[in-house]
Amino acid sequence: MIPIAKPFIGSEEKTAVMAVLESGMLAQGQVVADLETRFAELCGTKYAIATTSGTTALHVALLAHGIGSGDEVITTPFTFIASPNSILFTGAKPVFVDIEPDTFNIDPAQVARAVTSRTRAILPVHLYGQMCDMDALQAVADRHGLAIIEDAAQAVGAAYRGQRAGSFGTGAFSLYATKNVMSGEGGMITTNEEAIAERCRLLRNHGMRRRYYYDMLGYNFRMSNLHAAIGLAQMDRWADFTQKRRANAAFLSSNLSPVITPQLGPDRDHVWHQYTVRLTLAQQAERGFNRDTAVARLNAAGIGTGIFYPVPAHKHAYMQEIVGDIHLPVAEKVAQEVFSLPVHPLLSQADLEQIVREVNKL
Ligand SMILES: *Cc1c(COP(=O)(O)O)cnc(C)c1O
Secondary structure (H helix, E strand, C coil): CECCCCCCCCHHHHHHHHHHHHHCCCCCCHHHHHHHHHHHHHHCCCEEEEECCHHHHHHHHHHHCCCCCCCEEEECCCCCCHHHHHHHHCCCEEEECCECCCCCCECHHHHHHHCCCCEEEEECECHHHCCCCHHHHHHHHHHHCCEEEEECCCCCCCEECCEECCCCCEEEEECECCCCCCCECCEEEEECCHHHHHHHHHHCECCEEECCEECCCCCECCCCHHHHHHHHHHHCCHHHHHHHHHHHHHHHHHHCCCCECCCCCCCEECCCCCEEEECCHHHHHHHCCCHHHHHHHHHHCCECCECCCCCCHHHCHHHHHHHCCCCCHHHHHHCCCEEEECCCCCCCHHHHHHHHHHHHCC
C-alpha cells in the first residue's frame, strides 16, 4: 500500500533526540526556544511560541486575543474539528459560513455577511496547504476591527502574494506526526505583536510570570525539548520536502484525467499538505458509483487515500446544539466529492505512476 502520509525520521532526528536525553533537560528549555526562533524565521514573524499541539495553539491564540463567552468567531465548516472546537473551548460561539467551490477555503463574501455586533475574530483555515484570500479577509477584519487567527496547521511555509502563512494575523500551526513539519506532537503560534506573544507565553505555562506567582488562569501546554529536537531536525528538511511535494502535485495534476484536480487561487504558493481531487456528484451519477466506492477501489489497488473531511463541522450533533440546523450547500456537497491522494515527499516515480494508472481507471 502506498500510504497517504509517511513521516520521515532520519539520523538527524535520532541524534537530536539522543542529545536531549543525554543532556537530562527533557522539559521545555533551550531546544524549544531554538525551534521557536527557526519557526518565526520561516514564517517571517517576530515571535513564535511553541505549544503541545495545533489544537492548544489555536486555543491559546484565541484566549490571547481576549476571546471568550458572548463572542462570535467566524470560521469554515470544512476543516478538522479542532478549528471550531478551539472556539468552543474559550466559551465563544463558532459562526460557520460557506466555502469557495474551487479552493475549498472560506468565502470572504460570506464572512462579510456574517459579521454581527458580537463578532470578535475571523478564523480562516488554509486548507490542504493553500492559503485563503487574505486581502479580502483582511478588508473585512479592518472594516469591523476583528482579529484574524489563521489556522495554518496544514500550511507551514505557504504564501499569499509572497507573504507566508501565520504572518497576516496570529498564526496557529500543528507539528503532529503527519504534518509537513512535525515533532510527533506539537504546536506553534506566530505573531508580530509583542503583547500577544507575551500572553501566549503566560497562557501555556499556568499564567506564571515569576515562579509561583500567577497573572491569570493558565494551562500546561508546554512543548518538551524531546519533541522540539525532532521539530528542529525537520525544519532543515522543509525546503527539500516542500519542493518534492510541489513536483509530485504537478505530476499528478498533469496526468490525472477522470477527476477534478486541485484549483489554485491567484498568487498562492501551495505547500501540498494534501493533494485533494473531486469526483463530483454529477460524475458519480453518470458513472454509477460514488466517492466511497472510488476510494475503496483505489485502496484495493494499493493506493492509500484520505477523506478530509466527510462531514462538515456544522453537521455533527453536538455542534448542531450550538449553531442550529444550518445549511451550507457548497461545504455539504464538496464533503461528498473530495478524496486525497498520496503527495508526500517519500513517493517514488513508480509510486506516482501507479497512483495515476489506478485513478485513471475510475
Ligand atoms: C492538524 C490540524 C489541527 C490540529 O492540530 P493537532 O496538532 O492535531 O492538535 C487543527 N486544524 C487543522 C486544519 C489541522 O489539520
